[in-house]
Amino acid sequence: MEKRRTLLFGLGALTGNLLPASSLFAEDIPNNYRSFVDIKDGYSYYYPADWREFDFRAHDSAFKDRYLQLQNVRVRFIPTDKKDIHDLGPMEEVVPDLVRYKFAAPNQVINILDMQEKTVDGKSYYTVEFQLTSPNFAIVSFGTVAIANGRYYTQIVVANERRWRRFRNKLKVVADSFRVFDI
Structure with missing residues (x-):
């Protein structure tokens, strides 16, 4: 993973010319955050500057708080023949099923706190805040x-x-910064 990170940061200067304009690339990185850009796999996000990269099984990238191990961000992807998130169905149907069948274990009680849909640079996203x-x-x-x-x-x-409650706003910056781009 260290080689990939070096490659990604080394190619960072080239992204302005190679990638289409994206609001993530156009924005200034918030104070106390770093930007992770995966040119090869077509996604990016911010993460807290004091977090460390780690291997999380079956995930493409992951960063965690060095002291509070349960605070982390991770990204994975799987192939699909769908073209847009709306091809899966309306957010009100897709998100509860996603939480119930993909994010939660059978013995966990699920509480969906909020659901949001947004479109950025022509790409649609469903975001859910949930408790397990x-x-x-x-x-x-x-x-x-x-x-x-x-x-x-x-x-x-x-x-x-x-x-x-203490870290929600800090973690929301990470969730809101997630972007996919064409590769």
Whole structure:
């Protein structure tokens, strides 16, 4: 992964000429955040500057708080023949099923706190804020999904439920910054 990161940061200067204009590239990175741009796989996002990269099984990229291990962001994608997130159905149907069948374990109680739909640079996103409660712990997350490049992208930003109120706004910056772009 270190080679890929070096390549991504090394090619960062070229992205302005090679990639179409995107609001993520046009914006200034917020204070205390860094930008992760994966040119090869067609997505980007911000993450807190004090977080560290780590391997998260079956995910393409992941960063976590170095002290609070449950606070992290991770992105994965799978192939799809869909062209847009709307091809899956309306947000009010897709998001609850996504949380129930993909994000939650069978023994977890699900509480969907908020759902939002947005379009940026012609790409549509569904974002859900949800809580998963197990017998021994609870977590709260933002999950964002998008479709581009024949891929179904998923970004998860998570924290322990006890810390959610304190860190929610910081984590929302990460969730809101997720973008997919054509490769």
